[in-house]
Amino acid sequence: MQILPNIKGPDDVKALAPEQLPILAEEIREEIIHVTSENGGHIGPNLGVVELTIALHRHFSTPKDRFVFDVSHQGYVHKLLTGRYGEKFRKIRSTGGLSGFLNREESEHDCYGAGHAGTALSAALGMATARDLNGTDEHVVALVGDAALTCGITMEALNNIRSSTKRLVVILNDNKWSIAPNVGAISNYLNELITNPVYNRLHQDFEEFLEGVPGGDRLKKFGSKVKQETKDFFSGDYESSLFEKYGLRYIGPIDGHDQKLLDQYMEFAKKSEDPVILHVLTTKGKGFEAALGDPEKFHGTSPFCKTSGKSKSGKPGPSNYQDVMGRALVDFCKKDKRIVGITGAMPSGTGLKYLRDELPEQYFDVGIAEEHAVLFAAGLATSGIKPVVTIYSTFLQRAYDCIIHDVSLQDLDVMFCMDRAGLSPNDGATHHGLFDISYLRCVPRAVIMQPKDEDELVDMMKTGLEHKGQSFIRYPRGASVGVQMKDDAEAIEIGKAEPLRDGDDIIIWALGPMVQDAFKLANKIGAEQGLHVGVVNARFAKPIDSKLLIENAKKARLIVTMEDHVVTGGFGTGCLEVLQENNVQTPVVRLGWPDRFVDHGSSGTELRAANGLSPQDMEKNILDAYRDAEPKAIAADTTPVLGYPSGK
Ligand SMILES: Cc1ncc(C[n+]2csc(CCOP(=O)(O)OP(=O)(O)O)c2C)c(N)n1
Ligand SMILES: CC(=O)[C@@H](O)[C@H](O)COP(=O)(O)O
Ligand SMILES: [Mg+2]
Numbered sequence: 295m296q297i298l299p300n301i302k303g304p305d306d307v308k309a310l311a312p313e314q315l316p317i318l319a320e321e322i323r324e325e326i327i328h329v330t331s332e333n334g335g336h337i338g339p340n341l342g343v344v345e346l347t348i349a350l351h352r353h354f355s356t357p358k359d360r361f362v363f364d365v366s367h368q369g370y371v372h373k374l375l376t377g378r379y380g381e382k383f384r385k386i387r388s389t390g391g392l393s394g395f396l397n398r399e400e401s402e403h404d405c406y407g408a409g410h411a412g413t414a415l416s417a418a419l420g421m422a423t424a425r426d427l428n429g430t431d432e433h434v435v436a437l438v439g440d441a442a443l444t445c446g447i448t449m450e451a452l453n454n455i456r457s458s459t460k461r462l463v464v465i466l467n468d469n470k471w472s473i474a475p476n477v478g479a480i481s482n483y484l485n486e487l488i489t490n491p492v493y494n495r496l497h498q499d500f501e502e503f504l505e506g507v508p509g510g511d512r513l514k515k516f517g518s519k520v521k522q523e524t525k526d527f528f529s530g531d532y533e534s535s536l537f538e539k540y541g542l543r544y545i546g547p548i549d550g551h552d553q554k555l556l557d558q559y560m561e562f563a564k565k566s567e568d569p570v571i572l573h574v575l576t577t578k579g580k581g582f583e584a585a586l587g588d589p590e591k592f593h594g595t596s597p598f599c600k601t602s603g604k605s606k607s608g609k610p611g612p613s614n615y616q617d618v619m620g621r622a623l624v625d626f627c628k629k630d631k632r633i634v635g636i637t638g639a640m641p642s643g644t645g646l647k648y649l650r651d652e653l654p655e656q657y658f659d660v661g662i663a664e665e666h667a668v669l670f671a672a673g674l675a676t677s678g679i680k681p682v683v684t685i686y687s688t689f690l691q692r693a694y695d696c697i698i699h700d701v702s703l704q705d706l707d708v709m710f711c712m713d714r715a716g717l718s719p720n721d722g723a724t725h726h727g728l729f730d731i732s733y734l735r736c737v738p739r740a741v742i743m744q745p746k747d748e749d750e751l752v753d754m755m756k757t758g759l760e761h762k763g764q765s766f767i768r769y770p771r772g773a774s775v776g777v778q779m780k781d782d783a784e785a786i787e788i789g790k791a792e793p794l795r796d797g798d799d800i801i802i803w804a805l806g807p808m809v810q811d812a813f814k815l816a817n818k819i820g821a822e823q824g825l826h827v828g829v830v831n832a833r834f835a836k837p838i839d840s841k842l843l844i845e846n847a848k849k850a851r852l853i854v855t856m857e858d859h860v861v862t863g864g865f866g867t868g869c870l871e872v873l874q875e876n877n878v879q880t881p882v883v884r885l886g887w888p889d890r891f892v893d894h895g896s897s898g899t900e901l902r903a904a905n906g907l908s909p910q911d912m913e914k915n916i917l918d919a920y921r922d923a924e925p926k927a928i929a930a931d932t933t934p935v936l937g938y939p940s941g942k
Pocket of ligand 1: 339364365367368409410411412438439440441442443467469471472473578593638639640662664689692
């Protein structure tokens with residue numbers, strides 16, 4: 295490492311001689327491969343933007359100039375070039391390390407954070423418009439991936455640029471990939487642009503421009519061809535690109551790994567007196583064979599072996615919830631052709647890849663377009679199709695009005711599978727699924743459920759598929775419990791909780807994976823305090839099993855609720871409402887995430903410990919509340935203690 299460690303900021307990048315840039319690029323790739331092999335992370339997207347990001351920092355000057363990266367999962371190079379090489383980068387996406395996304399609190403060079411796709415163009419346009427209003431002269435550059443163009447918000451911003459500002463630089467980073475291969479008409483259109491004769495449509499002052507850039511004369515011979523085409527273009531012989539129809543000057547496509555070419559076109563884009571889009575072709579995973587061979591796997595990966603690319607994760611454990619859901623959905627779709635699965639560009643992450651491969655006619659990937667996914671499902675449902683919308687809890691936030699206004703208000707039969715409900719530790723605040731119960735519990739008729747294990751997940755899928763109305767199943771990222779699966783799923787009576795262990799001193803109502811934690815606490819408190827602690831698998835966050843809850847609360851001295859969700863408006867709050875409405879005074883301790891955003895971290899265990907949710911914290915919370923609660927004169931129940939999953 296000769297250059298990268300000495301890059302303390304963009305000025306050091308500008309000071310490099312051209313012949314040093316390939317060395318810097320090589321060192322950056324080496325660092326990204328090393329760090330992501332240890333921590334996991336978005337290796338593919340970042341290896342694809344090395345030369346592009348170097349060029350950005352050689353021609354623009356953050357923090358005065360503003361870079362807005364769409365999703366910003368491809369921001370590692372930017373971080374390395376803005377003084378963040380070192381220990382914190384080495385721990386990126388882990389406790390105490392950098393965020394995996396741009397973050398305003400992390401650096402003055404990160405003018406805008408992200409994590410969700412489709413926000414960059416609108417935010418950048420806001421910044422450019424603010425600049426015009428303030429009369430300042432900074433440059434604003436939006437880096438947008440080809441799949442981010444499938445987001446509705448991106449098109450809303452495109453529609454607005456021409457009428458809002460004169461100066462905005464948009465870099466379209468076109469690598470043909472979303473997480474899976476990019477989909478839809480916009481993707482096909484970009485391919486058309488690329489397969490046309492490779493030329494750059496430049497404004498007629500192309501020759502003038504060449505005077506102004508180093509090596510411009512070398513391009514002169516090339517310019518004569520372009521000049522002809524420019525004339526044709528302006529004479530209307532060429533149909534202008536989609537982007538010109540939106541009022542942007544389109545330049546491209548150019549090779550996004552050719553540092554010299556990038557230099558020249560960045561300079562042109564910078565000088566443009568019109569909003570300009572520079573169409574850059576890059577290769578996701580460039581510089582790492584395994585990533586080139588499997589861009590989907592290496593879009594965002596867990597730690598891997600640097601030589602083979604093989605995942606480092608230990609011995610195979612229980613299936614991930616996404617795979618259980620995906621395989622079960624195939625079975626349900628085989629039995630009922632009316633059932634279809636819909637994903638927003640994430641067939642692997644949601645598990646819908648099984649349906650894609652086995653029953654492609656019942657599979658729909660709509661691109662990064664969650665609002666459209668829900669509305670599309672609503673349309674399908676009006677014609678007797680039973681759509682299953684599989685979108686991560688956090689990304690479903692994007693489609694909230696479509697859920698209420700289109701699916702719920704019209705009482706259409708749609709089932710939602712919300713993966714990543716709970717923590718996404720390494721991705722952090724933009725990706726934790728901690729709000730879905732709160733944002734859905736207020737929606738009339740919504741059925742919100744969470745399984746205690748993978749077998750119950752399939753039961754809940756059957757329940758939702760048979761339910762006439764709107765059902766939402768939430769389940770966590772990663773491995774399931776490892777229980778024996780039934781041969782045939784059994785529907786669950788809606789609103790029916792599952793008592794698992796008797797108790798009358800304390801009764802814990804746990805949702806989803808918290809059932810495991812509840813049993814551990816019940817066993818420990820029972821053994822050490824001699825208390826009789828019951829456990830109920832709540833199953834439904836809406837409707838709550840009020841009858842059983844009231845019965846439990848009249849019997850016990852304390853009710854505890856446990857959820858992998860914020861407390862504010864969550865499942866525990868629902869239980870409080872039930873007891874209050876029925877005038878049952880038994881105190882309730884609600885164990886869940888506090889009313890604040892939760893950072894990224896190495897694991898759920900570390901994040902829980904950092905947020906007062908370690909097993910010790912929860913035990914203390916419960917015992918303190920128990921001591922403060924009014925004793926109740928009820929004889930201890932001697933019913934034998936049940937265990938779950940196998941008497942643990
Ligand atoms: C609203 C939303 N939906 C889904 C995702 C998951 N996601 C993260 S990156 C990505 C693909 C982005 O593709 P592109 O914009 O082309 O960037 P690339 O990874 O190719 O550089 C997706 C679907 C997200 N971050 N936000
Ligand atoms: C950047 C982004 O939004 C996705 O790549 C996300 O990080 C995937 O999350 P999972 O790894 O949980 O599928
Ligand atoms: Mg892409």
